[in-house]
Amino acid sequence: MDWTRGHTIGHGSSAAVSVAKSRFSDEVFAVKSVELSQSQFLQKEQKILSQLSSPYVVSYKGYDVTKENDKLIFNLMMEYMSGGTFSDEIRKQGGRINEPLIGYYAKQIVQGLDYLHSRGIAHCDIKGQNILLGKTGAKIADFGCARCVDPAKRDVGATAASAEPVGGTPLFMAPEVARGEEQGCPADIWALGCTIIEMATGRSPWTNVTNTASLLYRIAFSGEYPEIPKSLSVQATDFLSKCLRRDARERWTAKQLLNHPFLEESNSNSTTNQDCVTSSPTSILDQDIWNSVEESDTIDPTIQTETSMDSPLQRISKLGQNSGKPNWCWTDEIWTTVRKNSEQNEGNDDKIVYGIVTSFSEMQLESRLVAVDLEINYLNDNFCCNDFPRHLTYSANKIQCL
Known part of the structure; x- marks a missing residue:
């Protein structure tokens, strides 16, 4: 292939992110890789990212399909951000x-x-882990949960149920998303507010979080x-x-926020602030980081290959077998980190939930959340639920997702 891994x-639930270098130049970039047969979500991310230029x-750098260790691997290449995540x-x-x-x-x-x-x-x-830092400051990354929305309706908020499954991280979900309603542009603004709180504190x-079900109820109702x-x-x-603002229709848009005095004042301090941005570590360019890898053949990619996709239950089961920790992840291809976290990961509530949440009323949910100290019963350590209210059963101290 034309580059060296x-x-x-970083690691997602099944994808891995590596530093890479072109064989023909000194260009360094990041590569997010997963087996081709499991690359449905990474292909979706590639299609979205390839349309963007900001x-x-x-930045999008391209994609290819390689053969490594007798496996076809789908690779998404993008800009390498030396400063890590927020x-x-x-x-x-x-x-x-x-x-x-x-x-x-x-x-x-x-x-x-x-x-x-x-x-x-x-x-x-939107959250701290999906904002990357480099010499010029902050950039938005990880479009694994991204979706196209109708621009004419993007400021309407939670008025209609969305046909697409709800995705994202519970701690950063807007109220309308937690209720299983539309997940659109206003939800990004709510998540921005949560991210600023994360920066400041x-x-x-959200504090005093005991489990995902009670958190979603708290946010929603x-x-x-x-x-x-x-x-x-x-x-x-x-x-x-x-x-x-809990009502998505009252939330300011990104365009309105750009004119807010808090951001306008940041213009006057831009030179000083830029000096604080993490600079690129020289060690990343040292030759010894480029461990030799087995020579791989680049395949002329026909991306939409015929493959029998596992059912959501099977995929979640596989994820559970590969992780000893609850991941609360309902998709294969979410890039959750771009730098290795510290070994001590206690208190990390920053998990991802991705799944279909059916819209339901407060009364319907409250009738199912009758215990004060509810404990999620994981299927292979993964929170699984495709029809949240209908699939919940409970015993004395457990909610079980069937």
């Missing part, structure tokens, strides 16, 4: 980011969202909001209040 820098979205940056900054830097990064994320939304694309999984936007840090300025607090 380096070391692994300084605030990770979650990495929060840890580097001692657990929180100062407000001027929050404003600087937030503006770039909003500019990226404004670009996506203007093209009728909702990201559906170094913790999840309680009327509560994520707590806005008292340390933030009046302008930053007002900005968050525009993002975290």
Whole structure:
């Protein structure tokens, strides 16, 4: 093939992300790879990313299909971001980011969202782990949950049920998404607000979370909001209040947020803030990271291959066999990290849920959540549910997804 695979820098539920280098130049890029027979979601991500070109979205570099260890591998190539994820940056900054830097990064994320939304694309999984940092600042990455939405309806909010399955991370889900209603551009704005809280506090936007079912109920029906840090300025607090409106129709759009004083003020500090952006580590270019790999043959890719896709239950079962931790992941191809996390991962509630959630009323759900201390019963350590209200049964202290 025309490039050399380096070391692994991240893992999804089944895909792996590696550093790569062109054989014909010194260009370094990232490659997200999975077996071709399991690449349905990665192919979807490739199609979306290939249509995008923005300084605030990770750049698309191409794709190919290679034969490695007698297996056909689908590879999605994209820009390598040397600074890692926002979650990495929060840890580097001692657990929180100062407000001027929050404003600087937030503006770039909003500019990226404004670009996506203007093209009728909702990201559906905005969070610190999916924002990557480089020499120029922040860029939106990981379009595994992204979907095309009707631009004419993107600001309507939760008025109609969506035919596509709901996806994303529960801690960052908007109320209308938690209720199984439409997941569109307004949901990205809610997730942006949650991400800013993550930047300012170094913790999840929702505290005292015991399990996914109770969290989704709390977001959907309680009327509560994520707590806005008292340390933030009046302008930053007002900005968050525009993002975290429970009624999606009242939430500000990305275009409106760009004119908010909190982001406008970040313009005056842009030079100072840019000095704080993590610079590229020189070690990534050292020759010894390019471990020799078995020579692979590049295949002329016919991407839509005939393959018998496993049922959702079978896929979840396979995921459970490969992980000793609950993953709450309903899709094969979500890129959940782009840098290896620390070995101590206690308290990490930043998981992904991807599945079909049927719209239901508060009364219908409340009748099923009768115990105070409910415990999710995992199928092979993975939260599985295709018809959330109808498939819930409970015993004394358990909810079981059949």
